[in-house]
Amino acid sequence: MDSTLTHPGGATVSGTGAAKRPKKQSWANRNPGPLTALPTVFMLLLFFVAPLVLVVFYSFQEPNAFEITNVLSLDNYRDFIGEGYYATLLWSVLIAVVTTVVAFLLAYPCAYGMVKVFPKMNMWITLLLVMPIFVTSNIRLFGWTLILLKGGYLSFLTSWIPGMEEVEFLYNFPAIIMGMVYIYFPFMLFPLVLGLEMVDNTVVEAAIDLGANRWQAFKEVELPMAAAGVFIGGLLVFVLSLGAMVEAQVLGGNVVTPFADDIHHAFSYQQNWPLGSALSVILLGITVVLIVMVMRYVDLDKLLGTRAKLG
């Protein structure tokens, strides 16, 4: 009877062995945890894990194969070194590192201001800053190209400076970094806001009363308390910008080829699925290692739970 509460349609709650409990028992105490998780886990196994497993299989096929065979090959991984794909990966890592650092430096004071200085307006500022995520990134980058191109809004502004001609701000490395920071800024900001909400003001004040200067209080007290947010934000921005492609295309012209572009190229234009798969596996490998490393230091219950208590 109670099973219909958590699972309309699912009658397997007896598996939890709680059939003999008194009727007034809260349905939550019957521990339907695994059951409520099941549909989501099932979806992810079918449409997230299965495709990735297929990619891993393909990456060990001979180049240009269009089906899985018994003949295994490491040729695609050799091509990663031999054909110079590692160089684009290094470029993508460089872009991701710079993007993550710049995003952190810009987002930390902003998150601090939202949590500690304007707590009442926090929600509206968050909405204003996070809202762009819900607009296709292409559209927003298109807006930036009209700002940055020669004859655009920025070159109009700078042409007022005496001696300045109209300038092209597009198609260079800084434009790519700006675009990346712009696109991934919300992914840094929101975890930082959650992290800073875990910082107990009285502890920071106590440190200052005990003679710590602002920098010491930041480094020794505030930052460690907000660390989970910093880790998640940094991880998100790094990993997402490592796999990014559109920003470099739209704002960067062809000055830098991101690694994701190589993957796309291998799959689409070269029609070399095994090579594209091997490059994907390398990218995913880096991603998974980073996630596992970082998540060891993050208590999700605390990070997400603190927000709930405040709001």
Next chain:
Amino acid sequence: MSGAKSRTSWRKPLMGVYIGTIVLFMQAPALSLLISSFSADKYFHFPFAQLTWRWYLEMVESGGIQTSVGNSLLTALVVTIPATILGFWGALAFARFKWKGRSLYQKFLLLPIFFPQMVLALAQLLLCKQLQINTSWISAGLSHLVWLLPIVTMVIAIQVYGFDRTMEEAAYDLGASSWQVYREVTLPVLMPGLVSGALFAFLLSWSDFELSLFLQGVDQMLPVYIYGKMTGGFSPTAPALSATIYLLSAAALFVPFWILTRGEQ
């Protein structure tokens, strides 16, 4: 404590200016698109020689836009329903129930958020080709669902963390049945989380580009349509269409939050 006082005196205006600058930075493309959409010039150059409304009228009449808006709307609506239901159950498993595999489940759930969308899309496309499934709005929708389900789950989970369980206990003590407690206490309290979750699901599906690009098949989605307009040289309807979508998305996000918070006061 006087030190703290003198800090706050300059802290507020300084922070206000800083946050204002960041907001301007994040919303600059919206301004850019909005202003550009009124240019009557064939080639983009600011300041414009002439202004016009024309692009908005052409936009409304365009058949290509109507079709892709239809496809995107259909997909987003269909995805929102399972995303909200599964997200709700998933959030209970995430934040509420204590069970053995929970910590592993929490981390597993995070994975799709951290994965490069393009690689995920290509992998899913590969699976479709392997199983000889024709791509269409359905495959695109499934792809959206898998990617946004974890996000929706987390949004609802935040609400679940804040859920005061004594309210349920009180209802039981007053003689309510399990179903009544669920319907009269649990669901209404978690409703803001469910609304935000559904909203996030709809908007994330509606605005997705990379997954749609590879998995839409014959059913062109709006973001892919716009991408074609943008990259095929400067087309004056592109800013008008982009500005419209930007403003609609902003409204779709702000209005529900405004209603939710107004209800609280």
